Amino acid sequence: MSEGEGRYRQFAEASADCMKELDRDGVIRFVAGLGCMALVPEGPERLVGVRWLDLWPPEARDMVARVLDRAAAGERVDFVSPRQTSQGTSRWWEVMVAPVVAGDALDHFIVISRDVTERVELQAALESINELLQERLNETVARSASATTQYGTLLERLESEHGARRDAENRLASITEQLEMASRARELAEASAHQAQKQQAVGQLVSGIAHDFNNMLQTVIVSLSGLQDEADDLTVHQRRMLTYAVEGARHATALTRRLLAFARNQPSRPEPIDLGDLVESFADFARHGMGGRVGIEVLRQPGMLPIWVDRHSIEQALMNVCLNARDAMGNMGSIVIQVGDRLTDDALADSLRERVPARQVFVCIADTGGGMSDEVRERLFEPYFTTKQGGSGLGLAQVYGTVAQAGGGVEIESDAGIGTRIRLVFPRYAGALTSAV
Template structure:
């Protein structure tokens, strides 16, 4: 197994999501990710061969069956539902189900599940507090109106009796005190909600830092891996230093996994992005990661090329595609990245979430390797399918998941002896772009 493949496997296994592949009958063929540990007290791999619908409680079977039927018809389906965890406690899951098209037919399904229990419980708590405060406020207002009415009647009836007047005034004072208590309770509830939001923001910040650190760590490991390939040419002292560096990189990988476990997940953060600007910035980074014998050439249309997607996820997907291109060229040659816009066509639209979108933006990564056979091309995005000795087969599966999550599709063109072109296609975003793309 190469260092890059090991890193891909670590990336998927460190994910807080639960990633599954189902066949056309809804049977699990692949499962990975830290979220999968919530499904069973045993090894998650033991769930392979199990029907996905059987992982849900009986009352949810009809709903899950409808979801599978919609996904098999080519629709991307998103839903949120509860299910018991391995410990018996009920957890809420945000689930995305999408089909994978191969040879003009739907070949299998990809399921990405994310634990959102804390978010659901926080929303329910806030709604419960608001309802309670509204009830208390209504009761207080009603008592206040009643007390005011009684006070008026007492003044008319016992105008000359100071004792009755003092009694009415005391009742009004009690109502005012109750109003003040209700206001104080509402302020405390709002402060509690703000504190919960701050804690959620801290978790998101830690998750973002962990993912950025993971991207930088990838460059370090790729560079050290290149040195390991030429370790025989190094002095003994330098080989020891290289060993120390690789050990430090492994410790850093473990640290990333702990940070992700603490933050629980990295939420999908879609934002308007000019993919032309993004690819140019990515190319500067990738030239160092791919090694000195592999060049990168960027061909970009001058106009803005906006898409709504997760910037970090797209950069990781591009790195996976470029590393595969480098391996296909055996570490020598030029990777050409073309960025542009086109009108939608039936082939790409069938794999995209919004088939009505006429305009599309795309990123094409082309290499000059040996190409691939028809069989390999049809299985390219299957998790753990690889043609490399010891490879993990997870890199391109992550690419497909990232593009599908943004509502896009992936196209492959490969000619034996000429090379391969992998095209990531996204719906054109019609909204405004912030400054900087």
């Protein structure tokens, strides 16, 4: 025996398993291991030359024969089976059968058997305990079924009461919200009435001053006309000064008529108007109202720009926009008013319920102020919304209402640090202009 074979035999004999080597016919030709003592206490050597199949009880031999056939085909097979010892007691064995191939042919089998009786018995005991626990659990569940039903009924009643309370709280919150809205509406109505009274008082004051001023102007104009009748007796310089005075008096008369128009509280009277003429005439009046440090420039597209509007409402809307532009520039800067026409804007057409003409007339008021934030731009035309100290918040709301009443819309463009452009857009009037501005 070589040194390697001797060391292998020592390992096999010291193993707690029963290790066997079978030839191709299943005959034991080597056996070792302490586990074999349960089968042959007198010594495992007595098993050499015995067929392994004969060591199994008759009822297990068919199964063991199939295991050897599978191993002979090259498969490693593991199984667990009971087997009697030499004392007649039954033990459970975990068996591994592996083929050993030499030169592409089966040479012998290696069989390792391990006594797992304690593990099997422990597993059986655990299963028995689980069955007992399951039975007791079923009994407990059965006993608690009635209590569970009663508890479920109680929960349903509590949930119903909670739902009713939640509905009552929601109704109370809704009523509270409606009361707050009503209170706010009343405050707005009172403020609106107060503002209307102030505007009426201002209108009466402006109207009275304008009438008195107009009467004085008529005296001046009559006196200047008398001088014009005797212009031949004047020097060239005096005649030139007289001409300036007459023109200034007539211009002052036109401004007075504008003031009277703004002060009147009259219903809307739409008529066909050339927007370009209206804006140019309005600009002369607005330059005096803006102050000397705010300039107004009008850029008018050539040709007729007819719209169907109330002249005085549009003039007041333009004045409101220009006053806001002046305030945005800090009473110093330049306002550019551009007038022209364009094809219908699809976005604006979609926002209007009525069908709009294919072309539109617009007036764009651009300032050089600081621009507006997105939040201010979204709320710009809300009634009573204002960013100015002491402002009423009604000026731009009036602008929106006037333009919408004429079938148009308002567009806003604002860039931080550059300025704001407010464009009033109207349907182009298709009829003839029968009245002059």
